Amino acid sequence: MRHFFQVDEKDAAQIENLSKRMQRLVYGAVDYNSLIQPGRTLTYKLYMGEKWQYPRLTDTSTLSGDITEQMGLVPFMVFKATSVSRNQTDFSPHYFAGDDQILDHNVRHILLTPDEATDKDVELNHPIDSKAVKLYNALEASVPAAFDVFRDMKRALRENIGKKPIPQIMARSADNVNNAGEVQHPWVEITPGKAPKGSPRAVIVAMHWFQAGGAERWALETVKLVRAAGFIPIVITDRDGHQPWIANPAFDDAILLPMTMPVQERPGDSPVLRALFEQFDIAGILIHHCQWMYDNAWWVKTHFPQTRIVDSLHIVEYYFHGGFPKESVAHDEWIDLHHVISPQLEHWLINDHQIAPEKVVDAPLVGLTADAKTPSFKERDKTKPFTVAYIGRMVRQKRPEAFILAAKAVNAAYPGKVRFIMQGNGDMDAFSDMMIKRYGLEEVIERRALDAPVAQTYRDADALLISSINEGITLTSIEAISAGVPVLSANVGSQETLIPPRGLCRRMTSNFVHDAKSALSHILNNEEDRRKLWESELTRLQKFSELESAEAYFKKMLKEWHD
Incomplete structure (x- = not known):
């Protein structure tokens, strides 16, 4: 990495003892301050935050210390760094929050977080104060398919809103801001x-x-x-x-x-x-x-x-x-x-x-992640259960509950004959685990971490099922087809570019579950049609690949x- 500061050898050695992730967060914070304060020497205090916090590197809390020093935290490392940034113009030593000047004591309070911390840790610590949010979460957890009828109506409305004119953003120049309303003092370009x-x-x-x-x-x-x-x-x-x-x-x-x-x-x-x-x-x-x-x-x-x-x-x-x-x-x-x-x-x-x-x-x-030039169809191993994969983050956009409900429906129709893999992590991990347990699918759905080898999941899969409520064209579709695995997908975004009508499922959760069960049942019992679905997708992918x-x-x- 290139840097815009100097530290003495002892401090540099201390920083190098941090994990690679923490090192680069620290260097980024010091580089940022060194760029906007050329020639200045600042003291940096590093604190270890909780897993449910996010790093604070360049915001106003790094000047005030209001979430670190003022909260009684003790820095685990303190060092000085001198900016060697080469400026051509003057940089103000003063900091502002809007029009208000912030006191600068020549110290930057940098909050780091443990390497094992995840977004899930932050999400679980976030209090839910709104009654509306609590009601929303309760309905989503108790009646996910029925609740999605309401959500789909809102999605349709938002799609129409998304097509309405979008005003152009004005430049945030000094003149525009000065002329827009009251300011404590005029800004200068x-x-x-x-x-x-x-x-x-x-x-x-x-x-x-x-x-x-x-x-x-x-x-x-x-x-x-x-x-x-x-x-x-x-x-x-x-x-x-x-x-x-x-x-x-x-x-x-x-x-x-x-x-x-x-x-x-x-x-x-x-x-x-x-x-x-x-x-x-x-x-x-x-x-x-x-x-x-x-x-x-x-x-x-x-x-x-x-x-x-x-x-x-x-x-x-x-x-x-x-x-x-x-x-x-x-x-x-x-x-x-x-x-x-x-x-x-x-x-x-x-x-x-x-x-x-x-x-x-x-x-x-x-x-980007797969080569579709010379793929071959992945034959099914009939000595093993038919395997359906979900690959992606556990987030609202990917709608993991729809995949779980589809797994529940297929398992009820073909007990012991189909297994499911959900590979990914995200803020809906706990919600997904709750649903899997509620429906008794612990032995039917295998959870895999996002950082596990994706190639192995494609080798294990006989079909990829994409349950998203919105997409462009998913990289997972391209990867699966390139790995010889046919794809079934919610008919969202531009998925129809790669997936033929017989591989598409209607968007709303209840319809998606119905269509996914029907399509999976068909290719489970008709291996030749599973091959034909993949061949059709490969043809579409190769045509799409003709674009640069x-x-x-x-x-x-x-x-x-x-x-």
Whole structure:
């Protein structure tokens, strides 16, 4: 990793004794402060938080110590670091929360969390105060299929809302903020300096977080492509998490800035971006579900219009008027290219929201985790039970309860003849375990951790069942077909691109369970039809693969940026 600070040998050795994950969280916090406070020496106090907390690295609590020192925590390590960041303009020593100045005692209180901590630990500690939330959870737990009738009505409504016009976001310039309402004192625009000629060339990869997910898998791949193209990867994240992926070797020689919000920014200025642009020749920015980078795209284009900005979009989240695709549309003025991974997203941007077709490219993630060129059908081992797999995070979007209800229905019809594997972890782990126990499926459904070898699950599976309530095109569909395993899926997002009608299930949970049971019953008793389903999916996948892949497209694009 590259750094913007110096510490003495003794302190450096102490930091190196931390786990790789903790090291990189600490380095990220120190690098961030060193970038926006060039030349300054700060004291860093490291505290070990609880598993139910998230690391605090760059937010205002790191100045106040209100969740560390003021709560009686004792630091397990204290060291000084001196910034060696090379600035071209002046950086204010003052910190603000909105218009209010924060006292700075030259100390940064950094809260870390245990390496074994998970999102589940945080979720279980979060109190449920709202009666509405308690009622919602009770209904979801007691009558999941019936309750989904209500949820499906809301989903349909949100889909329509997602097609309504999305207003463009204004630049958060000093003038715009000063003119928008009362401020305690006028803000002043700061014009950044330019990196000296011959400065290292870099590309910013703005990620959601350093944790598992489809967008993150592709973001990780782009870091490798950026490095292979001859650039230094500068990786920025803005979402709270324990960040287990930060230890991935792909980030070994990257600049890593895992930010916790709110960061130190002012209208008309983004100090951390200013610092980076003043010492690196930044050719472009790749956005992977990073709200902070969307919000600062205007700043980049205002001061460095030659810097290319490209975002990658995976799924239309109707719950949030489109989610990150909505942010993409709202910030379209500042974005040069929208990369999408499915025809559904391409249609949503161009037809529903009038984004210029030449600014949208559909480059699928084929080949990212699997090779569909020469796959062969995986014959069933009839000496073993027919095996159906679920591979994905245990989260609301993936709807694990629908998979469990389908398993319950199939097991009732074919007791002892079908087994199920659920591989994944997430904030619905406890809920899923409760349902499995309630329906007496402990011997029918095998739980596997997300970090277990996925290839083994595909080797064990005779079918993949995707129960999601929303998707783009799932990587698991591509992986399964490439492994010779047919896929049954809820008819959501752009899954119909790969899955023929006979492999699709209606979305609402009760309909999904009915259709999944019927389809699984058929291919359980008709091996030739199971083969034909897979062959049809392979044909669709190979046709889809005729589009230029995301990897090939970005490799070519990054070469053009470098040349």
